[in-house]
Amino acid sequence: MPTAQNQVVRFAKIPQPGPLTADVFSWEWQAMPEVAEGELLVRTIYLSIDAGSRAQLDDRSGYVIKAQPGKVLGSSGAVAEVVQSRHPDWQPGDLLATTLARWQSFQLVAPGRQLTARVNPADGPIAMHLGILGMVGFTAYIGIFEIGRPQPGETVLVSAAAGATGAAAGQFAKVAGARVVGIAGGASKCRLVKDEFGFDECIDYRAGDISESIARACPAGIDVYYENVGGEIQQAAFAHMNDFGRVAMCGQLAQYSGEGEAPGPNLMCTVLKRLTVRGFLAFDHMDRYQEFQQRATAWYREGKLRHHATVTAGLENIHDAVNSLTSGRNIGKQLCQVADEPKF
């Protein structure tokens, strides 16, 4: 018998540019959903907060997904605990990571129709399955191994290096044998990028001229640029690319908060340096997802990958979780914790 115990976040109104205020959303209690044959009812523990979480809310971001006011919003994934199963492979108490999760405290998961990975708490922090071992890790994996393809000894520059995708991209580039330089905002983030994520150098874009900083940190130029920000940093990075350099275009965080689109770099450099600038979305490459999970899990066990998350507690604070990401306050993967982790 359904009772009103499922908290749901609805998109209430299109935000002003800048940080989200609470009135952009409305919170309501709904009846627990009915579980159909082949489905699971799961308790949401962590929701992934994505660049798209903000970008989908207005038209000025140029983003792929547009949310309509009145709709319940979604994330790229969640880690959750099965509470009711009508699927033979899953039992109550099992933990899973799923792609495409709603901003709800409980939700239905259909293992046949969406990517559903078993989460073993013995492998490491369960939130890691929304980070380095989840879609953000996979995005970085494709950006490095499919798009950028750094060779041993080449220089890889990674923007938003303290963010989830950037941190993962830099770590994969290190696995590939490259010299890896990050860009992040502030001295403490830069320290973390080097000490925790193992980058060779990290540029603080708030300190000094970004173009001069890149020149200093990349004395042999840039062979692969993993691009996640746009704006001035993008312009400066393009200017320091080497001949035959590759730019893996992952996103442009700088324009996801409603300030609109800045122009890009003059593209004459792509001719003179014979650059390849290639945009990608991870979901075009799902045929490599299993390979990724196997390799990344092994690398994590070998100590070659680190997981880091910034957790905002409470579904009622999800706008703050989004603001944490868009303002760059997060370190590693930004999450909203909806319920306590089970005791293991």
Next chain:
Amino acid sequence: MPTAQNQVVRFAKIPQPGPLTADVFSWEWQAMPEVAEGELLVRTIYLSIDAGSRAQLDDRSGYVIKAQPGKVLGSSGAVAEVVQSRHPDWQPGDLLATTLARWQSFQLVAPGRQLTARVNPADGPIAMHLGILGMVGFTAYIGIFEIGRPQPGETVLVSAAAGATGAAAGQFAKVAGARVVGIAGGASKCRLVKDEFGFDECIDYRAGDISESIARACPAGIDVYYENVGGEIQQAAFAHMNDFGRVAMCGQLAQYSGEGEAPGPNLMCTVLKRLTVRGFLAFDHMDRYQEFQQRATAWYREGKLRHHATVTAGLENIHDAVNSLTSGRNIGKQLCQVADEPKF
């Protein structure tokens, strides 16, 4: 015994932005050069006038080559007649096309050290070896068959379509089975692009909003954009690219006359549409030159390719030849005719 009968054009001073004036160059008469063993002395008939002919003259173009005042200038190629040979394969009276020619009425050619192709007047107009059968044709060939790779039925958009490279690119795209849309300036050029070069459509960028015109002419979007201009046209073309589209970055004519670099398009579209934007220079691909010449010669014989040139007469008018190109007055390959063609 050398006599002063070799006219030479020297770079005299850095030009102002805009059309070149005669005082940018100086003309002088030099002694005929001495012919060393293995070399040829040739009489220049046609000099190629290239985008780089203007762009090399100042720093604001972002171009690859910078000329220093005082130097004798060069072109990407010439068609010439052998007048003296110290090479066993060549006889006086032979015609050749050579890469890298000086702005001189006579010059030395070293067949072993530079690309030197025999020109047979029976094949067609000899100037064609600086156009569709020369480096500009080869540039277009690489742009289409190596970079853009249109599939049958895909839509290819070509900017500067009445220019030598653009006209060639469109014709190669037709050979590849694509639907080909050009962009050119003015109704008469657009007619020529369709009637002479066989494009399916041609957009007059001077008539009406360029973005709307592209939308009308490319109702199924753009799969391959052969880019040669930069500026507004580039911005509009990027906005109409299809998912997984390819942009072959050949050059940016709009910025070669000293007005400086305009910003490029916002690159978020490269992510959302998974575009590949790839710059190229033909000389990186010389391993395909012979294949190109064989295929292009065959296609010309089959009537699948057309040659068109705009000829400015006289080495003393070479600044006008450059202005013809940079102002877009030329149709097809821009040449400077230095001497009469031999009677065949």
